Amino acid sequence: xxxxxxxxxxxxxxxxxxxxxxxxxxxxxxxxxxxxxxxxxxxxxxxxxxxxxxxxxxxxxxxxxxxxxxxxxxxxxxxxxxxxxxxxxxxxxxxxxxxxxxxxxxxxxxxxxxxxxxxxxxxxxxxxxxxxxxxxxxxxxxxxxxxxxxxxxxxxxxxxxxxxxxxxxxxxxxxxxxxxxxxxxxxxxxxxxxxxxxxxxxxxxxxxxxxxxxxxxxxxxxxxxxxxxxxxxxxxxxxxxxxxxxxxxxxxxxxxxxxxxxxxxxxxxxxxxxxxxxxxxxxxxxxxxxxxxxxxxxxxxxxxxxxxxxxxxxxxxxxxxxxxxxxxxxxxxxxxxxx
Amino acid sequence: xxxxxxxxxxxxxxxxxxxxxxxxxxxxxxxxxxxxxxxxxxxxxxxxxxxxxxxxxxxxxxxxxxxxxxxxxxxxxxxxxxxxxxxxxxxxxxxxxxxxxxxxxxxxxxxxxxxxxxxxxxxxxxxxxxxxxxxxxxxxxxxxxxxxxxxxxxxxxxxxxxxxxxxxxxxxxxxxxxxxxxxxxxxxxxxxxxxxxxxxxxxxxxxxxxxxxxxxxxxxxxxxxxxxxxxxxxxxxxxxxxxxxxxxxxxxxxxxxxxxxxxxxxxxxxxxxxxxxxxxxxxxxxxxxxxxxxxxxxxxxxxxxxxxxxxxxxxxxxxxxxxxxxxxxxxxxxxxxxxxxxxxxxxxxxxxxxxxxxxxxxxxxxxxxxxxxxxxxxxxxxxxxxxxxxxxxxxxxxxxxxxxxxxxxxxxxxxxxxxxxxxxxxxxxxxxxxxxxxxxxxxxxxxxxxxxxxxxxxxxxxxxxxxxxxxxxxxxxxxxxxxxxxxxxxxxxxxxxxxxxxxxxxxxxxx
Numbered sequence: 001x002x003x004x005x006x007x008x009x010x011x012x013x014x015x016x017x018x019x020x021x022x023x024x025x026x027x028x029x030x031x032x033x034x035x036x037x038x039x040x041x042x043x044x045x046x047x048x049x050x051x052x053x054x055x056x057x058x059x060x061x062x063x064x065x066x067x068x069x070x071x072x073x074x075x076x077x078x079x080x081x082x083x084x085x086x087x088x089x090x091x092x093x094x095x096x097x098x099x100x101x102x103x104x105x106x107x108x109x110x111x112x113x114x115x116x117x118x119x120x121x122x123x124x125x126x127x128x129x130x131x132x133x134x135x136x137x138x139x140x141x142x143x144x145x146x147x148x149x150x151x152x153x154x155x156x157x158x159x160x161x162x163x164x165x166x167x168x169x170x171x172x173x174x175x176x177x178x179x180x181x182x183x184x185x186x187x188x189x190x191x192x193x194x195x196x197x198x199x200x201x202x203x204x205x206x207x208x209x210x211x212x213x214x215x216x217x218x219x220x221x222x223x224x225x226x227x228x229x230x231x232x233x234x235x236x237x238x239x240x241x242x243x244x245x246x247x248x249x250x251x252x253x254x255x256x257x258x259x260x261x262x263x264x265x266x267x268x269x270x271x272x273x274x275x276x277x278x279x280x281x282x283x284x285x286x287x288x289x290x291x292x293x294x295x296x297x298x299x300x301x302x303x304x305x306x307x308x309x310x311x312x313x314x315x316x317x318x319x320x321x322x323x324x325x326x327x328x329x330x331x332x333x334x335x336x337x338x339x
Numbered sequence: 340x341x342x343x344x345x346x347x348x349x350x351x352x353x354x355x356x357x358x359x360x361x362x363x364x365x366x367x368x369x370x371x372x373x374x375x376x377x378x379x380x381x382x383x384x385x386x387x388x389x390x391x392x393x394x395x396x397x398x399x400x401x402x403x404x405x406x407x408x409x410x411x412x413x414x415x416x417x418x419x420x421x422x423x424x425x426x427x428x429x430x431x432x433x434x435x436x437x438x439x440x441x442x443x444x445x446x447x448x449x450x451x452x453x454x455x456x457x458x459x460x461x462x463x464x465x466x467x468x469x470x471x472x473x474x475x476x477x478x479x480x481x482x483x484x485x486x487x488x489x490x491x492x493x494x495x496x497x498x499x500x501x502x503x504x505x506x507x508x509x510x511x512x513x514x515x516x517x518x519x520x521x522x523x524x525x526x527x528x529x530x531x532x533x534x535x536x537x538x539x540x541x542x543x544x545x546x547x548x549x550x551x552x553x554x555x556x557x558x559x560x561x562x563x564x565x566x567x568x569x570x571x572x573x574x575x576x577x578x579x580x581x582x583x584x585x586x587x588x589x590x591x592x593x594x595x596x597x598x599x600x601x602x603x604x605x606x607x608x609x610x611x612x613x614x615x616x617x618x619x620x621x622x623x624x625x626x627x628x629x630x631x632x633x634x635x636x637x638x639x640x641x642x643x644x645x646x647x648x649x650x651x652x653x654x655x656x657x658x659x660x661x662x663x664x665x666x667x668x669x670x671x672x673x674x675x676x677x678x679x680x681x682x683x684x685x686x687x688x689x690x691x692x693x694x695x696x697x698x699x700x701x702x703x704x705x706x707x708x709x710x711x712x713x714x715x716x717x718x719x720x721x722x723x724x725x726x727x728x729x730x731x732x733x734x735x736x737x738x739x740x741x742x743x744x745x746x747x748x749x750x751x752x753x754x755x756x757x758x759x760x761x762x763x764x765x766x767x768x769x770x771x772x773x774x775x776x777x778x779x780x781x782x783x784x785x786x787x788x789x790x791x792x793x794x795x796x797x798x799x800x801x802x803x804x805x806x807x808x809x810x811x812x813x814x815x816x817x818x819x820x821x822x823x824x825x826x827x828x829x830x831x832x833x834x835x836x837x838x839x840x841x842x843x844x845x846x847x848x849x850x
Binding site: 118125195196197198201202204205207208209211212213215216217275277330 | 412413414429431433434438442443450451606607
C-alpha cells in the first residue's frame with residue numbers, strides 16, 4: 001500500500017508534507033489505539049477480532065473509493081446507502097428465483113443495477129445541473145422508498161444464499177478475508193487510476209478549479225457523470241458483497257451508512273472543497289473509525305457514545321485541516337507582501 | 340517587414356444594445372511587443388476575449404499567417420497558437436506546476452500511464468530557457484501571482500504559441516517581479532513570438548513595446564511604431580476630452596479633522612499607515628491593485644482586525660472594533676464589488692437602501708413599509724436614481740446600482756464615507772453623476788476617502804492624494820502636485836524625483 005500513498009501533487013510542497021503527514025498520522029493513530037486497547041484487553045488482536053475488524057471496515061472502505069472520486073470533484077453522493085440496499089436485496093432475490101445462478105453473474109447484475117441508479121444521479125447533476133447535495137438527497141429517499149415498496153416486508157436469509165457466495169464474507173486467504181482482498185485490489189486500481197491516468201488527474205482538476213478545468217478543455221459534465229456512474233457501480237458491488245457478508249437482507253439494509261462513508265473520506269484527508277486527498281488516505285480514514293469503534297467496545301464504553309465519538313473525530317479532522325490551512329495562508333501573506 | 344502573425348480586420352461587437360467594438364483592426368507582428376492602451380471601457384478586454392476564443396465577433400475577420408480563422412473556444416485558439424494570460428491566472432492550486440501546464444494533454448508512457456518525468460523535464464527546460472527557477476513538481480498553491488503568470492507563460496509555450504496576449508499582467512506585481520516578467524517577455528520576443536501587452540502603465544509600455552495602439556470608445560484612435568509616440572500623445576488620445584468637465588470637484592475649505600489613522604498595521608498586508616481626513620475633504624487613495632488600499636479601508640471599517648495602530652473618528656478612538664461600532668461612530672463603506680458586497684441583488688432598491696438603518700424604519704419591532712418607502716425615496720431622489728424603488732436592484736444598470744449603494748450609506752448620515760472604486764464599470768454619464776454627488780457631499784461637510792485606480796478620476800476629484808505601494812504610504816500629494824506621472828511614480832515604489840522620471844519617459848518615447 002505504501003507505494004500507492006503518493007500524494008495528489010508529487011514533490012515536497014507543503015501540501016504533500018501535510019498530506020503525507022495526514023496518511024502518516026492516520027497510521028500512527030491506528031497503531032496507537034491498537035496498542036492501547038491491546039494492553040487493556042489482549043483479545044483485541046486475536047485472529048478472530050482482527051478478522052472481524054477487517055470485515056467490518058471492508059464495505060465502508062469499498063464505498064469510500066467511489067465517494068473519494070465524487071468529493072475530489074467538490075461533489076457529494078448521499079444516495080449510495082440506498083443503492084447498496086436495493087442491490088443487496090436484488091442479489092438475494094436472484095439466488096432465490098434462479099437457483100444455481102453463477103455468483104459472478106449475480107455480482108455483475110448488482111454492479112449494472114448500481115450503474116443504472118448512479119446514472120440517474122449522473123444525468124440530473126451533470127446535465128440537469130441540479131446540485132449534487134440536493135439530487136442525491138432526493139435519490140437517497142426515492143431509491144430507499146422504491147426498495148421498501150419492492151421488498152414489501154420480505155427478507156433474504158442465509159439459507160437462501162449458496163455457501164460458495166457466503167464464503168466471500170467468511171473464508172480467508174493468507175489470513176485476510178476474501179472480501180477484504182477484493183477491496184484491497186480495487187484500492188490499488190483506484191489509487192493508480194487517480195494518480196496515473198488523465199481522467200484521474202482531471203477529477204482533481206475539476207475540484208481544484210472548475211473554471212480552469214473548462215479552460216483546459218476538460219468536458220466537466222462528462223467527468224461529473226463518470227464520477228457518479230463509478231460511485232453507483234461501486235455501491236452496486238457493495239450491495240452484492242453486503243449479502244455475502246451478512247447473509248440476511250431486508251428493506252433497511254445499509255440504511256445510514258452514507259454518513260459513515262463520508263465521515264471516513266473526510267477524516268482520511270479528502271478535502272470537502274475538492275481537489276485534495278487520496279484513496280489511500282480515505283481508506284485509512286475508514287480503518288481509523290472502525291478501529292476506534294472496536295476500541296470503544298473493548299473498553300466497554302456504552303454504545304450510544306460511539307456515534308458521538310465518530311462525530312467528534314470528524315470535527316477534529318476538519319478543525320485540524322482548517323487550522324493548518326489558516327497558518328499556511330498567514331505565512332504566504334507575509335512571504336508575498338514584502339511588507 | 341515580415342507579415343503579421345495575426346491580423347484582425349474591421350471587428351464589430353455588441354453586448355445587447357451596447358456597442359463595444361466598432362470596426363477595430365489590429366495586426367501583431369513576430370518578434371514584436373505591441374501594447375494596447377485605453378481607458379476602462381475602451382473595449383480592450385473585449386478585443387482580447389475575441390482573440391482568445393471566449394467571444395465571437397459580430398462582424399469582421401481574423402487571419403493567422405494569411406489564413407482566415409475563427410475561434411469558437413479557448414482551446415481552439417490555443418491549438419492555433421494564440422494564448423492569453425489574464426491578470427488573475429486560472430490555475431489548479433492543488434496540483435503541481437507541471438500538471439497545470441499539461442492538464443488534459445499529459446504525455447503518456449508506453450503503458451498508458453502519465454509520464455510525470457517527461458512532464459517535469461519539459462517544464463524544467465522551458466523554465467531554464469526563460470531563466471526562472473521554480474520546481475515543476477511543486478504545487479501552485481505556494482506561488483505568488485508573478486510565478487503563477489510564469490506558469491501560464493510556460494503553458495502557452497508548450498502549445499507553441501505564436502501569439503501571446505497579456506492582459507494587464509503587471510497590475511498585481513511588485514517592481515522586482517515586473518523586471519523578471521519583462522526579461523521573460525524579451526526572451527520570447529527574441530524567439531519570434533508576437534506579443535500583445537495590455538496595460539495602463541505608461542512607463543512599462545514605453546520601455547517594453549515596439550508598437551502602440553490606443554483605443555477609445557470601441558475604436559482605434561491611434562496606432563504606430565514606438566518612435567511615433569510620446570507619453571503626452573498617448574494620454575491625449577486615451578482621454579480625448581478635457582478632464583475638468585468630467586470631474587467637477589468644488590473647492591471646499593477643509594474643516595475639523597474627522598478621521599485620524601495612526602500607524603495602522605496588519606501583518607503582511609500593510610504597515611506604517613498614518614493620515615488624517617478633514618471634513619469637506621476628498622482624499623484620494625491611489626496605488627496599484629494589491630497595494631493594500633482596500634485592505635486599509637476594510638480595517639478602518641472594522642472588517643479585518645488591525646495588529647496595531649489606532650483609528651480615531653472625531654473624538655472616538657476605535658480599537659478592536661466591529662463594523663457595527665464603526666457605523667455607530669459615523670463611518671460608511673461603499674465596497675468595491677457592488678454585486679457581491681454592496682447590494683443584495685434580489686431585493687428591491689427600497690430594501691437595499693434601508694438595510695443600514697433598519698432601526699429607523701421599524702415600528703413595534705417590525706419593519707414598517709411606509710417608513711422604508713419614505714427613507715428610500717428621500718435618498719434615491721437625492722441620488723437622481725433612474726428606476727423604481729420597488730424593483731429589484733439586479734435590473735438596474737451599473738451606474739444606478741452604485742447610486743443605490745451610495746444612498747444606502749448616506750442614509751446612515753456618516754461623518755466619513757469610504758468609497759472603493761466608485762465608478763468601476765459605470766458608464767460616462769453615471770460616472771459624472773457619482774462624481775457630482777461625492778463633490779456635493781464634501782461640500783456639505785462630509786469627509787470622503789476615495790479609493791480609485793482610475794488616475795484621471797483621482798486627479799480630478801481629490802483635494803489630496805495618498806499613494807500606496809506594497810502596503811505602505813509612499814506619497815502624499817496636494818491637488819496641485821497630483822499628476823498622473825507623480826502618482827504612478829509613487830505607486831510603483833520608485834524613489835527619485837518626478838522630473839527624472841518624466842524625462843526618462845519622454846526620452847524613451849523618442850528613442
